[in-house]
Amino acid sequence: MLEKHKKLEKNSILLLIFIIITISIGGLIEIVPLFRLETTIEPVKGIRPYTPLELAGQDVYIREGCYGCHSQQIRALRDEVERYGHYSLAAESMYDHPFQWGSKRTGPDLARVGGKYSDSWHVQHMINPQEYVPESIMPSYSHMATSKASLDDIGSHLEALRVTGVPYTDSMIENAYTDAMAQANEGEANTKDGLLKRYGKNTIVRDFDGKAGFVSELDAIISYLQVLGTMADLKDYNPDVVE
Amino acid sequence: MNPSNNNIETQDDIGTTGHEWDGITELNYPCPRWWVWIFLGTIVWAVGYWYIYPAWPVISGDSERGGTKGVMEWTQYKQLEESQSEIFSRRAENLEKLQNTSTKDVMDMPELYEFAVVGGKSAFKENCAQCHGSGGGGAKGYPNLNDDDWLWGGSLKELSKTIKYGIRSDHKNTRNSVMPPLAAVMGKDSVTKVSRYVAGLSKGSSSTAEGAKEYKQMCSACHGVNGEGNRIFGAPKLSDGIWLYGKGDEQQIESQIKSPQHGVMPAWIDRLGEDTIKQLVVYVYSLGGGE
Known part of the structure; x- marks a missing residue:
């Protein structure tokens, strides 16, 4: 040998x-x-790719390192489901690149934070978290209110994600900038219809940061936070059903 | 090592690995026996594990999710269900009673009342405290729930409606009202006068008669002739010292007339469900301001 x-x-x-x-x-x-x-990946209805504005929000989320303190995965454990709601499904993060599951929870899990607080709460809470939650140790992110959201190249961002398998259509890529403006209520008239046609009628269109005139990073990140965990149609979901 | 005796083979009866590099050889100590047995044991353990638990992906039709299921057919979802059923069965008796009792009657049943308050308190901490404060004390823009100053009403019925459908939320049954920006209609002078008048109202001073006419014309339809407010529109009472967005000074009132701020409360019915909301209603009612 x-x-x-x-x-x-x-x-x-x-x-x-x-x-x-x-x-x-x-x-x-x-x-x-x-x-x-x-x-x-479980079959569940309702999951769509992020809109351009939500995607810009996710970029801010990643840039600021929010994942360092906030996870986005509700485990199938009793205490987690009691507190945060239905456990997270793989399908809910299948369009996240990179996924934001995280494992560190200095702050609460954000997988289902969408719709839980009002936009104005988010605005004020980003600027001064202790105003509402005195015991919080989250730092202030007030600079987001005055920084313009990075949307100029958002179309190519969608294109890059398509390579990884996110089903963005040609018209989504072509209209990415217009859609982002429309979602923050800053677009020209009638651009909202196109956005809703491409991303579904449940897409939230609001001036998220409450300041008309320009689309801030706050607009972007709040639009992202408000959609987290709200897409999946969980009422119909049954883990034992295989399609 | 003794320099005069550097041939390792003569030092020990272990033997060498047989490799030789320019006269250098390597002793061949075996792995410790206990280590070898544990190593072999883990391999046997793994085979048993594959047999019992889900383990391998399978190349089969698309109808199969995941992979091999294992003889126990264990899944984390079944485990969750089991651990939930334990606590659900403990709650079941009281929960059923709660479902079949009107919120009003719950108030007279000490045991059920306690069940509702405890459940409501924990739901409040997770879902409501971020805006209304952990003790319900409120914050700027978010009402105090401990006092009897209610925008939309503090009865069990009104509380339930507010929590279920929210205020200016995206639910179709939401409470809704909008105060229009009035500066353009009223003119600058008039805004200043009304602000002073309203600031006076809350301090109970009647000396600020100036602005009363404008107030009556522009504001009284919603906020009441004497500033008593109107819960149909969620129009705040202006004649008390409780202010949502400031301390009730003239500048703050002026800015509200020019560009009104409106609170938004999400609808909770889809997220929390009837039972938890019923508990929340009882809890919020119990904070002291219930009507």
């Missing part, structure tokens, strides 16, 4: 071939299951 191995060590081509064979076996065992990944 040892003598045979000596041959292998002395012949570089042979060694290369055997290394490739060995790594392939390990690789196959790790990679092949991923081809069946979609079978782990």
Whole structure:
């Protein structure tokens, strides 16, 4: 055995071939299951890709490191479901790149924060969290109120996500900027209809930060927070049903 | 090591690995026996684990989700259901009673009342405290729930409606009202006069007769002739010292007339459900301001 191995060590081509064979076996065992990944995503109605404004909000969320203190995954455990509502489904984060599950909870889980607070609460809470929650240690994010949301290249952002498998259509990419403006109520007349047609009639169109005139990062991040956990039609969901 | 005796084979009867690099050889100590047995044990354990629990992805039709199910058919969802059923069964008796009792009658049944208050309190902490304060004391723009100054009413029925459908929420049954910006209609002078008049109202001073005419004309339809407010529109009482957006000074009143602020409360019926809302109603009522 040892003598045979000596041959292998002395012949570089042979060694290369055997290394490739060995790594392939390990690789196959790790990679092949991923081809069946979609079978782990539960069929649930209502999940749509983020609108351009929500996506810009997610960018702000990631940039500010919100995931460092807030998770976005309600585990299927009794106490979590009691507190936050229905446990998170894989389908609910299938269009998140990267996903925001997180594992650190200095602050509460945000997977179902959408619709829980009013826009003006979010605005004031971002500017001074302690005003409403005195015991909170969240820092102030008041700069979001005065910074313009980064929307100039939002179309190419959608395009890039399409490569990863998010089903953005050509018209979504083409109208990304207009849709973002329309959702923050800053668009030209009639642009709202296009947005609702592309992303569904439940899309929230509001001046999120309450300041007319420009689309701030607050507009973007609040639009993102307000849609979190609200898309899936959980009333019809049953984990045992396989489609 | 003794420099005169550096041949390791002569030091020990372990033997070497057989490899030799320019005269250097390596001792071949075996792995500790306990370690080897634990290692082999984990492999056997894994096989048993695959048999019992879900483990391997399977290449089969699309109808199968996940992979092998294991003989126990364990899933985290079943585990959740089991752990929930334990607490649900403990709650069931009181919950059923609560469902079949009107909120009004709950107030007279000490045991059920306590059940509702405890449940309501915990739901309040998770869902309401962020705006209304952990003790219901309110914050700027969010009403205090401990006092008897209600915008939309503090009876059990009105509380229930407010919590279920919200205020200016996106629910179709929501409470709704909008104070129009009046500065353009009233003119600058008039706004100043009315602001002074309203500020006076809350301090109970009758000396500020100036502005009374304008107030009657522009404001009294919703806020009442004497500033008593009107719960049909959620129009706040102006004749008391309780202010939602400030301290009731002239500047603040002026800014509200120019660009009115409106509170928004989400509708909770879809998120919390009837039972929890019933508990919340009883809890909020119990805070002291209930009517």
